[in-house]
Amino acid sequence: MNKGKDNKPHIGIYGRRNVGKSSFINALTGTDTAIISDIAGTTTDPVKKSIEIFGIGPAILVDTAGIDDTGELGKKRIRKTQETIAHIDLAIVLISNNIFDSFELTLIQKFDYYKVDYVIIHNKEDVEKLSNNTLNKIKQHTKAPIETCSVLESSNIAEVIELLKISTPQNAYQKTSLLGNIIGKNDIVMLITPVDSEAPEGRMILPQAMAIRDVLDNNAVNIVLKETEVEAFFSKNDIKPNLVITDSQAFNYVSEIIPRNIPLTGFSVLFAHIRGPFEDYVKGAEKISKLNDGDKILILESCVHQVSCEDIGRFKLPNWIRNFSGKKLEFDVAAGLSEIKNPITDYSLVIQCGGCMITKKQLISRLKPALDAEIAVTNYGIAIAYMNGILERAIEPFMINESVIHE
Numbered sequence: 216m217n218k219g220k221d222n223k224p225h226i227g228i229y230g231r232r233n234v235g236k237s238s239f240i241n242a243l244t245g246t247d248t249a250i251i252s253d254i255a256g257t258t259t260d261p262v263k264k265s266i267e268i269f270g271i272g273p274a275i276l277v278d279t280a281g282i283d284d285t286g287e288l289g290k291k292r293i294r295k296t297q298e299t300i301a302h303i304d305l306a307i308v309l310i311s312n313n314i315f316d317s318f319e320l321t322l323i324q325k326f327d328y329y330k331v332d333y334v335i336i337h338n339k340e341d342v343e344k345l346s347n348n349t350l351n352k353i354k355q356h357t358k359a360p361i362e363t364c365s366v367l368e369s370s371n372i373a374e375v376i377e378l379l380k381i382s383t384p385q386n387a388y389q390k391t392s393l394l395g396n397i398i399g400k401n402d403i404v405m406l407i408t409p410v411d412s413e414a415p416e417g418r419m420i421l422p423q424a425m426a427i428r429d430v431l432d433n434n435a436v437n438i439v440l441k442e443t444e445v446e447a448f449f450s451k452n453d454i455k456p457n458l459v460i461t462d463s464q465a466f467n468y469v470s471e472i473i474p475r476n477i478p479l480t481g482f483s484v485l486f487a488h489i490r491g492p493f494e495d496y497v498k499g500a501e502k503i504s505k506l507n508d509g510d511k512i513l514i515l516e517s518c519v520h521q522v523s524c525e526d527i528g529r530f531k532l533p534n535w536i537r538n539f540s541g542k543k544l545e546f547d548v549a550a551g552l553s554e555i556k557n558p559i560t561d562y563s564l565v566i567q568c569g570g571c572m573i574t575k576k577q578l579i580s581r582l583k584p585a586l587d588a589e590i591a592v593t594n595y596g597i598a599i600a601y602m603n604g605i606l607e608r609a610i611e612p613f614m615i616n617e618s619v620i621h622e
């Protein structure tokens with residue numbers, strides 16, 4: 216399987232006000248661009264900073280506000296700090312002066328909920344060393360690795376970096392090929408891409424660009440064309456692609472042209488397979504046939520982009536689902552990784568985009584509340600394939616070693 220560098224791991228730094236979080240980041244990065252102040256509670260919105268970790272490569276450090284903040288603004292800061300937990304790959308709990316109490320324990324519970332690995336660092340060793348009492352107290356509550364340092368004296372920083380290196384989950388910085396387990400060297404992959412008002416001027420959208428690159432990384436051959444040229448291609452050529460990947464919106468049209476013995480899937484299905492809870496997505500699509508009048512559907516878009524009248528999440532998908540189900544439905548859209556405003560239990564179905572801009576960890580954490588509440592979850596491409604009656608065909612290329620097609 217093809218491996219390489221993918222998304223940068225996100226490492227969140229958590230702790231009370233003035234345990235030295237921002238100075239700690241500066242010590243790790245060797246710069247002084249994080250916000251530092253002697254006044255407790257200076258950090259407001261989480262601040263991101265790039266870092267290079269030897270053995271891992273580029274990573275993003277996320278500096279957060281104090282978990283013991285007070286007042287109305289403090290509560291907002293704490294909420295923003297807690298929101299970050301769902302989106303990180305590794306957490307650092309920074310403590311000092313032998314204080315490890317309810318604030319830290321609440322954090323740890325959240326890490327456990329989102330299955331986030333974490334380490335505990337006792338900073339300001341120049342002021343007060345980690346005592347055996349505190350060490351034992353920490354060990355009563357967690358098996359997380361513990362390290363000590365003094366940012367002020369720059370002592371033990373190399374050991375802390377080594378701990379981050381061994382504690383960062385490998386899947387946060389190594390990628391699995393999008394296509395590596397379904398195509399081989401010299402295979403021909405046909406990519407059908409729309410060029411409509413949604414397509415950016417002069418370039419491909421990210422899922423298509425990533426698929427093209429992945430085909431090349433697998434030493435296979437790309438044929439890239441618009442859906443309007445597919446029919447002519449097959450009538451003029453004897454070339455039989457080993458796999459066809461289409462924009463999901465052209466599924467219906469394309470599936471009638473591509474001979475049934477040629478595997479066909481969609482870009483969004485491809486990402487559903489590599490990034491999402493694939494089995495849940497496939498099962499969740501059936502909910503579209505069981506919707507009732509008044510049901511609410513939540514559309515999750517993992518990036519913020521300009522909205523046009525051809526926007527798939529806001530216009531096309533809701534219209535297709537209304538037409539398919541014949542029901543009066545309400546749709547909400549949540550873009551980026553911002554908080555979902557209404558309780559997740561308000562929704563009968565959650566439909567996630569391909570998530571090409573985010574990590575698998577971020578996507579799974581985003582869907583976790585819905586999955587925990589047993590709300591049906593699916594993805595754009597799988598929903599579209601389902602409504603076009605070609606879901607089985609669209610997931611076939613991934614079913615070689617899996618058995619999730621409807622029982």
Ligand code: SF4
Nearest residue numbers: 518568569570571572
């Ligand atoms: S993150 Fe989602 S909405 Fe944004 S480009 Fe990727 S698939 Fe589209």
